[in-house]
Amino acid sequence: MIFRIIKKEELEKLFELLASGSRVIGPVETGHDRNSDPIYEFSEVSNFSEIRLDHTMTKLPAKKYFLPYKEDLAAFHMKGRDWDKSVDYHCDSPSVFFGLHACDINAFNRLDKVLLGSSYPMPYYAAKRKNMFIVGVDCVPGPYCFCRSMGADTALQGFDLFVTDLGKTYFIEILSDTAFNFLKRIKTSEPVEADHVRYMDIVSKKNMKFEAHVDTTDLTKILDMEFQSDIWKYWGDKCLACGTCANVCPTCYCYSVEETVSLDLQSAKKTRQLYSCNIIDFAEVSGGHNFRPERQTRLKYRYYHKHRGFVEAYEDSLCVGCGRCGEACLADITVPKVISSVRGGAV
Ligand code: SF4
Numbered sequence: 001m002i003f004r005i006i007k008k009e010e011l012e013k014l015f016e017l018l019a020s021g022s023r024v025i026g027p028v029e030t031g032h033d034r035n036s037d038p039i040y041e042f043s044e045v046s047n048f049s050e051i052r053l054d055h056t057m058t059k060l061p062a063k064k065y066f067l068p069y070k071e072d073l074a075a076f077h078m079k080g081r082d083w084d085k086s087v088d089y090h091c092d093s094p095s096v097f098f099g100l101h102a103c104d105i106n107a108f109n110r111l112d113k114v115l116l117g118s119s120y121p122m123p124y125y126a127a128k129r130k131n132m133f134i135v136g137v138d139c140v141p142g143p144y145c146f147c148r149s150m151g152a153d154t155a156l157q158g159f160d161l162f163v164t165d166l167g168k169t170y171f172i173e174i175l176s177d178t179a180f181n182f183l184k185r186i187k188t189s190e191p192v193e194a195d196h197v198r199y200m201d202i203v204s205k206k207n208m209k210f211e212a213h214v215d216t217t218d219l220t221k222i223l224d225m226e227f228q229s230d231i232w233k234y235w236g237d238k239c240l241a242c243g244t245c246a247n248v249c250p251t252c253y254c255y256s257v258e259e260t261v262s263l264d265l266q267s268a269k270k271t272r273q274l275y276s277c278n279i280i281d282f283a284e285v286s287g288g289h290n291f292r293p294e295r296q297t298r299l300k301y302r303y304y305h306k307h308r309g310f311v312e313a314y315e316d317s318l319c320v321g322c323g324r325c326g327e328a329c330l331a332d333i334t335v336p337k338v339i340s341s342v343r344g345g346a347v
């Protein structure tokens with residue numbers, strides 16, 4: 001890793017260099033909630049002033065740009081007595097993600113393990129993922145954030161450069177050749193000892209601001225032991241089975257595939273749609289049998305996939321502790337509360 005210091009105004013020049021050949025996606029302010037706090041979302045931007053580098057957690061992750069809610073996988077057309085198949089990976093131009101927090105970068109890293117590194121890589125995700133330039137930015141933890149507990153509060157890979165605000169300057173961590181070459185075109189300097197000290201001070205102050213925590217010690221073993229626990233019924237009874245938690249999650253990737261045929265039987269298409277394991281028909285199969293008809297078994301499945309099965313398969317949790325699901329859940333079901341109760345804590 002290479003470190004550099006840049007003056008604040010240089011970041012806008014970097015933005016303009018990046019935006020000259022790619023679309024740029026960044027956090028923008030879209031309104032205010034009932035407490036008058038700003039609401040942020042990831043959106044395509046054309047001007048540096050639109051980006052809010054000081055954003056708190058966006059309500060939705062940037063997932064729609066690399067794992068869209070709905071995506072056509074293939075189209076089929078009859079040609080006489082034969083047929084043609086066409087595949088579009090929906091990746092027309094390079095994308096710059098400008099201003100991702102460490103948890104969202106780590107969400108990429110964990111998704112990569114299953115969507116790029118498993119026996120069945122997903123080419124639609126791979127095409128978009130390989131065409132990305134990622135600029136990370138430091139953050140201040142909000143009340144729902146527990147990324148530190150999930151080892152996702154710092155990003156060590158999965159970005160091109162990472163920006164930390166030192167007050168009057170930015171501390172830049174450079175991880176890719178592409179980023180290094182871009183930075184040659186703006187004014188940078190070597191960090192001096194005072195910059196490193198300031199950086200460490202900012203990181204340690206950030207670490208003290210976490211209010212939400214999850215104890216992950218021996219969590220896979222505890223989940224094994226508590227598989228039959230009544231606690232799952234408690235949370236299942238509260239759950240509305242709305243699927244919002246999966247919708248807002250940067251790492252939920254489960255999907256269904258649907259094939260539709262035109263009325264004249266001359267064309268057809270195959271469409272992938274993200275789905276939530278909490279929704280009633282998630283585990284329903286042909287013939288109408290449902291392997292998980294109760295809310296408690298579906299909610300339990302979601303926790304076992306993220307905190308048990310994925311850890312066993314990929315040595316990492318499929319939860320990065322962004323806190324979005326807890327904030328969005330109308331039944332006030334949060335990961336810290338569920339895990340604490342499974343470990344024997346009060347509910
Ligand atoms: S958001 Fe809450 S209520 Fe809705 S499915 Fe998820 S846990 Fe259940």
Ligand code: SF4
Pocket residue numbers: 245248249250251252306318319320321322323324325326335
């Ligand atoms: S499960 Fe919840 S806290 Fe964990 S990554 Fe998904 S949305 Fe964030």
